[in-house]
Amino acid sequence: MNRPLKPKHLLLAASALALLAACSDTNETPVTDTDMTETAQTEASEPAQAAEAADAADAADSYIPVAYEVDGQTDADHLWLEEVEGEEALAQVREWNARSLDRLKADPRYQELYDDALAILNSQDKIPYVSYRNGHAYNFWQDETNVRGLWRRTTLDSYLTDDPEWETILDFDKLAAEEEANWVFKGANCLAPDYTLCMVQLSDGGKDAVSRREFDIETGTFVENGFVLPESKGSARWLDENHLVIAQEEGEESMTTSGYPRNVRLWTRGTPQSEAVLIDQRDVGDVGYWDGAASVVEVADGRDAIILYQFKTFYDIQMSWVPVVDGEPQEPVILPIPAKSNLGAPFKGQMLLSLNEDWRDFRSGDLVSFAWDDFAEDGEIADVHLVYSPDERSSLGGYGVTADKVLVAKTTDVKGSVLAFDWDGETWTSEPIDLPANGAASVGATNPKESVAFLNAEDFLTPDTLYTIDTSADDLSPVAAKSLPDWFDAEGMVSEQFFATSPDGTRIPYFVVRAADTEMNGENPTLLYGYGGFEISMNPAYSATRGKLWLENGGVYVLANIRGGGEYGPNWHQAGLKTERQRIYDDFIAVAEDLIETGLTSPDHLGVEGGSNGGLLTGVMTTQRPDLFNAAIIAVPLLDMQRFHKLLAGASWMGEYGNPDDPVEGAFLRRISPYHNIREDADYPEVFLITSTKDDRVHPAHARKFAQRMEDQGHDFLYYENIDGGHSAAANLKETANRLALQHVYLLQKLAD
Numbered sequence: 062m063n064r065p066l067k068p069k070h071l072l073l074a075a076s077a078l079a080l081l082a083a084c085s086d087t088n089e090t091p092v093t094d095t096d097m098t099e100t101a102q103t104e105a106s107e108p109a110q111a112a113e114a115a116d117a118a119d120a121a122d123s124y125i126p127v128a129y130e131v132d133g134q135t136d137a138d139h140l141w142l143e144e145v146e147g148e149e150a151l152a153q154v155r156e157w158n159a160r161s162l163d164r165l166k167a168d169p170r171y172q173e174l175y176d177d178a179l180a181i182l183n184s185q186d187k188i189p190y191v192s193y194r195n196g197h198a199y200n201f202w203q204d205e206t207n208v209r210g211l212w213r214r215t216t217l218d219s220y221l222t223d224d225p226e227w228e229t230i231l232d233f234d235k236l237a238a239e240e241e242a243n244w245v246f247k248g249a250n251c252l253a254p255d256y257t258l259c260m261v262q263l264s265d266g267g268k269d270a271v272s273r274r275e276f277d278i279e280t281g282t283f284v285e286n287g288f289v290l291p292e293s294k295g296s297a298r299w300l301d302e303n304h305l306v307i308a309q310e311e312g313e314e315s316m317t318t319s320g321y322p323r324n325v326r327l328w329t330r331g332t333p334q335s336e337a338v339l340i341d342q343r344d345v346g347d348v349g350y351w352d353g354a355a356s357v358v359e360v361a362d363g364r365d366a367i368i369l370y371q372f373k374t375f376y377d378i379q380m381s382w383v384p385v386v387d388g389e390p391q392e393p394v395i396l397p398i399p400a401k402s403n404l405g406a407p408f409k410g411q412m413l414l415s416l417n418e419d420w421r422d423f424r425s426g427d428l429v430s431f432a433w434d435d436f437a438e439d440g441e442i443a444d445v446h447l448v449y450s451p452d453e454r455s456s457l458g459g460y461g462v463t464a465d466k467v468l469v470a471k472t473t474d475v476k477g478s479v480l481a482f483d484w485d486g487e488t489w490t491s492e493p494i495d496l497p498a499n500g501a502a503s504v505g506a507t508n509p510k511e512s513v514a515f516l517n518a519e520d521f522l523t524p525d526t527l528y529t530i531d532t533s534a535d536d537l538s539p540v541a542a543k544s545l546p547d548w549f550d551a552e553g554m555v556s557e558q559f560f561a562t563s564p565d566g567t568r569i570p571y572f573v574v575r576a577a578d579t580e581m582n583g584e585n586p587t588l589l590y591g592y593g594g595f596e597i598s599m600n601p602a603y604s605a606t607r608g609k610l611w612l613e614n615g616g617v618y619v620l621a622n623i624r625g626g627g628e629y630g631p632n633w634h635q636a637g638l639k640t641e642r643q644r645i646y647d648d649f650i651a652v653a654e655d656l657i658e659t660g661l662t663s664p665d666h667l668g669v670e671g672g673s674n675g676g677l678l679t680g681v682m683t684t685q686r687p688d689l690f691n692a693a694i695i696a697v698p699l700l701d702m703q704r705f706h707k708l709l710a711g712a713s714w715m716g717e718y719g720n721p722d723d724p725v726e727g728a729f730l731r732r733i734s735p736y737h738n739i740r741e742d743a744d745y746p747e748v749f750l751i752t753s754t755k756d757d758r759v760h761p762a763h764a765r766k767f768a769q770r771m772e773d774q775g776h777d778f779l780y781y782e783n784i785d786g787g788h789s790a791a792a793n794l795k796e797t798a799n800r801l802a803l804q805h806v807y808l809l810q811k812l813a814d
Contacts, residue, residue, distance in 0.1 A: 138773075142765040143708065145754060150765065154754070157768060157780035161749075161803075165779070168806045174610050175802035179205075181548055181605045182794040188527050188543045191220065192506045193513050194256045200227075201246060208793045209233035210246055212261075214278075217513060221529070221542055230278055231261065245793075247271045251278075252299040253359075254510065260288065260297045260305070262352075266755040269710075270294045288330065294757075295322040296352050300385065303330040306357060306367055307337065308350035319713035321349030325369060327390050340383055340390045341369055348372035348713045359509070360407050360433045368404065369393060375716040376417065380404050382437070397442055401425075401631075406462040406509050407433060409484045413448065413467065415457060417596075417631040426451050426630035428460065428469065430484070448482055448489045456630035458598065461507030463514050465532040468494070468504045474558070475570055475600060475628050477502035479516055481537055494530065495538055497523070501600040515542070519603040521574045521618070522551040549608030553577050556601070561648075561655040563624075567636075569648045570628070572601060573661070575617040581660030586812035587617040587667050589653055593625035593645040594674035594717060596634035610805040615813065619656060623648035625674075639719035640729040646681050653682075653689045666812050668692030670804075672751075673759055674699065674717075679748075680735030680767065687745045692811035694804055696751040700763040702734035703727070708760035736767050741774040749779040749807045751800065779807060 142150050165171060183205040191198040198220040203210040212231040219225045237244040245267045251259040257278045262271040271294075275287030290297060293310035300306055308322040309315075317323055323345065326337035343349050354370045367383035367390065377400040381393035398404070399420045405413035411430035418425050428448040436442050449469050451457055458470035458477060467482040469491075479494040479502050496502045500520030505527070507514045512533040519525040524545035530537060555577045560568040579585055588611060592599055599620055611618060622628045625637040625645040637645040653669070656662050667690050671679040676698020683693050703721050705711040719726030731737060739745075748771075752764035761782060771778045781803060783796060 139762075139766040139769045142769060143760065143762040145761060151754075153769070154765065154780075154782045158782060161779040161781055165803050165806045168810065170809060171802050171806050174805050175798050177609050178606050178801040179795065179798035181609060182798055184548075186546050188525055188545055189220075189225075190505065190527065191515070192508075193217065193511055193515070194251070194508050195254060197256075199230075202227075203794050205794075207232070207234055208795065209237055209244060212246060212249070230281065231276065249276070250298060252302060258284070258299070258302065260290075260299075265292065267753070268292075268755050268757040270757055273297050288328070290334070293322065294320060294351055296325075296350055296355050298355055298357050300327065300357050300365065300367065304328065304388070306340070306355045307334075308355055309334070314345070317343060317345055317347055317349035317712075319348045320710045321351050321372075321713070323347070323349055325350055325355050327367075327385075329388075338390060340367070341371065341381070341393055343371060343373075348375055358407055360412075360437070366433075370404075372713075373400070375713055376401055377716070378402070394440055396436065397440070405460065408462050408467055408509070409486075410434060411446070411484055412436075413460070413462070415460075417635075421445055423447065424450065425632060426456060428457055430489070446489060449480070449491070451630055454629070456598070456627060456633070458600075458627075459504055461504040461514060462509045463507050463532040464510055464512050466514075466537075468507065468514055468516070468530075468532070470502060470504045472598065472600065472628065475572075475598070475622050476500065477518075477600060479504060481532065492537065496528070497526075501602055503600075520601045521556040521572065521603060522554055522608075524548070524603050524605075545603065545605065548605035549613050551608065551612075554612065559655070561651040563644065563648045563651045565644065565647070567624070567644075567648070569624075569651055570622045571652045571655075572620045572622075573617065573656075574612065574619075575661075576615075579617065579661070583657070583660050583663035584666055585617050585662050586615060586808070587619060587656060587662035588808060588812070589619045589621060589649075589656065589667060589669045590675075591621040591623050591649050591652075591669070591671055591678050592673075592675040593621075593623040593637065593649065593678050594634075595625075596627035596631065598622075598627040600628075606801050610801060611808065614805075614809060616808070617661065619652070621649055621652040623652070638717060639726055642718065642729070642733065646678070646685060646733070649678060649682065650686055650689065653686070657689070664689050665691050668694070668746075668808055668812050670694040670696070672696035672698070676700070676759075676763075677702075677735070681733055683745055683748055684735045684738040684740075684743075685733075687743060691746050692808055693746055693748040694751065694807070695748055695764065695767070697753060697756055697759050698750070698763050698767075699759055700734070700767045701736040702730040703737060705763070708762060710758050711760070736763070736770060739767070739770045739774060739776070745771070745776050747777040747779065747811065749781075749804065751781050751783075751804070753783045755784070 144150050189200040191200045197214045198217055199214045201210055201212050210233050211229050213227040213229050215225045215227050233244055233246050243266045245264040247262040247264045249259040249261045259276045260273045261276045262273055264271045270292050272292045273290040275284040277284050288305055290309055295308040298306045305328045307328050308325045315323055323343045325340045327340055328337035356368050357365050360366045369381045371379040373379055380396045383393050384391040399418050401417040403415045410432055412433050414429050416423055416425055416427050423429050427450045430446050430448055431442045455471055455473045458472045460467055460469040469480045469482055471478055476499050479496055480491045481494055482489050482491045496518045503517045505515035505517050512531055514530050514532055516528040516539055517525055526541050527543040528539035529542045530539045553576055556574045558572050560570050563569050599622055623645050624633055627634055669679045669682050669690050676695045679693045679695045680698055680700045699705050706715055706721055719730055721727045721730050750764040750768050752761040754761055768778055768780050
């Protein structure tokens with residue numbers, strides 16, 4: 062779906078991040094999951110560590126033991142598969158691909174599923190989600206004709222009609238053909254208030270690393286002798302027409318161990334990038350700077366401020382203000398706010414701050430504010446004001462700032478609603494926005510300079526509806542602007558919420574989508590989906606492809622809201638960090654067992670699916686409880702939990718998973734690591750591993766090494782590695798349709814036949 066970047070989220074990119082939704086930041090590209098994390102180092106002495114390791118080993122006796130030191134179970138077995146484009150590695154990949162594709166594509170259902178998926182993905186009836194600024198609605202669009210996509214715009218009045226008149230800004234199919242490059246559009250950052258000069262981000266094959274080029278929307282051309290940054294992870298934000306705040310790879314020793322830039326610089330137009338002035342430099346062991354980690358916001362009286370988000374770890378952020386005097390950046394001034402918090406856009410002189418830890422008189426999960434001018438005057442924050450505080454069943458689901466209101470999405474037992482908040486100079490007040498209940502409600506595109514905002518509502522069986530709202534009006538009733546068609550026949554289907562009980566007594570919510578007349582005979586093909594990490598919530602959502610390819614074919618879909626996510630706020634996430642992570646897997650197992658106990662399904666008809674961190678989840682399910690499932694989709698996964706910190710962005714995730722080199726955390730990770738727990742004498746379901754050669758976030762070696770170990774031990778598996786595609790494992794809509802068809806053929810073969 063063509064959705065805008067949500068202001069509170071980056072990707073693996075970043076419900077935990079909530080980087081600034083600055084008025085200069087624009088992006089019409091969809092965001093998937095966020096798999097960045099932190100580098101954690103321990104300070105304990107060796108004797109203390111040894112004692113803790115022994116305690117951890119004793120406490121972990123209930124876990125499945127690891128056959129780690131026996132032949133065929135060492136880290137060094139398959140290191141050759143870590144060479145991303147190595148000749149031997151790719152030869153093995155092609156062999157696995159051919160073997161798997163020959164079987165799956167030979168199934169007569171493949172072509173029908175592919176055609177159905179591609180028709181949905183290419184449909185002209187998709188909602189063209191937009192960002193709105195300076196009188197124009199901007200959208201990134203892909204269809205059958207525009208495989209790589211169009212960046213385009215129209216007026217708001219035209220957008221609200223049934224047939225908008227679009228003006229093409231940039232045709233990426235044409236650009237790719239002209240430059241003989243596999244360009245994938247990764248968004249654009251445009252200069253306020255006119256938004257005509259933009260830094261366009263181009264990815265080779267879908268990688269996270271992008272090339273950045275200055276583009277003039279009014280002329281429709283790249284700016285001659287304009288700002289150009291070569292391929293790199295990092296960031297580029299406008300300070301003004303002649304200055305960029307950049308974080309960029311600069312050669313040897315310029316990147317952290319996590320693979321992100323260490324340096325932030327102020328680059329002046331017309332000067333070599335090598336002469337850009339250093340603003341800040343991070344330690345090599347810090348996570349570093351990624352996209353949006355340095356932002357420019359208008360804080361008061363039209364004054365712009367550079368705000369740095371210095372990610373010492375994924376969850377510990379040092380936020381600083383960089384004053385600029387006569388074009389020269391001054392020494393950063395550290396904001397006296399918690400390291401586990403997310404600074405948001407300014408509103409009527411107040412800076413918004415969401416808390417992931419207790420601070421002063423406020424709780425983790427609260428949204429608070431403070432006056433920027435008070436801080437700028439003496440570097441202190443005297444008064445902090447409560448904006449919104451969730452109860453034990455609720456959480457902050459994100460927010461957006463307009464010229465008139467702060468729109469806050471909240472969830473209660475994973476069901477969404479939206480509130481509009483205002484600041485009168487002393488206190489915050491709120492009123493509810495009237496949206497459909499019992500589904501997901503989210504805040505879409507907002508802009509601190511505009512009164513137009515977009516909201517979205519959906520549930521499993523009700524297609525998305527995009528609403529507009531005028532936040533300057535007395536009546537805040539949303540107006541339906543666009544809706545999806547009914548892409549699958551939901552007649553006679555129901556969506557229900559249940560709760561399973563995890564071993565520690567925690568109630569775990571999950572949703573079941575099924576036919577109303579489903580018999581509880583244990584024979585229903587059932588797909589259980591989960592993620593469980595990085596404080597990313599799994600909310601009710603209408604999936605046209607899931608409905609058409611799975612539900613219409615008699616499948617049951619289950620979404621588990623396990624710990625590690627953000628469904629109940631930061632504490633729900635933090636309950637499964639590092640050595641507490643088994644809780645997440647126990648939650649998922651509890652849901653699976655509940656589905657079997659109720660008679661909805663049985664192990665022969667139950668499958669699991671997850672991607673990225675969710676691929677780790679389904680990998681763990683495969684090695685810990687293979688008796689519960691007959692299928693497992695393990696997509697773009699982490700599976701080698703002893704070396705993940707040495708592969709691509711892996712070091713940045715140690716705040717989530719722990720440090721493999723730490724005696725205590727390493728011992729735990731060894732016990733859950735799917736790659737190290739494959740056993741020759743175990744009876745595993747035939748799993749389906751999916752990854753991408755061009756994924757520069759989660760290394761394809763995770764899937765490769767897992768497959769090779771299964772092959773070494775004689776276990777059956779399917780494998781598909783897309784040579785392009787990045788972390789989504791698909792670089793265009795045809796590849797996406799192909800992946801979806803392959804997955805659903807597999808599920809039907811394993812669970813329904």
